Amino acid sequence: MSEAVTILVDADACPVKEEVYRVAQRHKAEVRVVSNSPFRIPVSSRVRRVVVDDGFDAADDWIADNASPRSIVITSDILLAERCLKSGAKVLAHNGKPFDAASIGSAIATRAIMADLRAGMDGVGGGPPPFNKADRSRFLQELDKLLVKLGR
Secondary structure (H helix, E strand, O other): OOOOOEEEEEOOOOOOHHHHHHHHHHHOOEEEEEEOOOOOOOOOOOEEEEEOOOOOOHHHHHHHHHOOOOEEEEOOOHHHHHHHHHOOOEEEOOOOOEEOHHHHHHHHHHHHHHHHHHHHOOOOOOOOOOOOHHHHHHHHHHHHHHHHHHHO
C-alpha cells in the first residue's frame, strides 16, 4: 500500500481548515497545519500542528520543503504554490481554484501587475473578493477530487 496523502495547510489566513479536517478524515489523509502561531486543531492522530518561528516566510519554507508528489498544499500564496508545484505537489487555493503548471505563470504575472497597480494608487484598492459559500463548496469538491485521484 502506498504512503498516505499529506495535506499541508498554510494556516495563518485559511478559512477552510475545518473543511480540510473533515475531508481528510474521510479519506484517511494526514494533515499538517503550518503557522507562525498555534491554532486549535482537532484531536486526531492524523492532524498535527506545526508552529514555525516568526521569520519571514518561515511557514512557506516549511511547507515547500515538505511538499512532495503525495502532498496537497492548501494556500492562496501564489509564490508558495509555484514552489510546491516544482516539488510535484498538488496545490489548491482556499476558494477551490487549483494551481497547476498551466495556470501558475499567468497567476504570477497577474500578481505582479496587481502589485504594480496598488503601488501606483498609494495603497488604495482591495484584496481578493470576499470568501463566500460558492468558494467553500468549490473547495470541498476540488479537495475531494484531488484526494480520490491521489488515492488510486
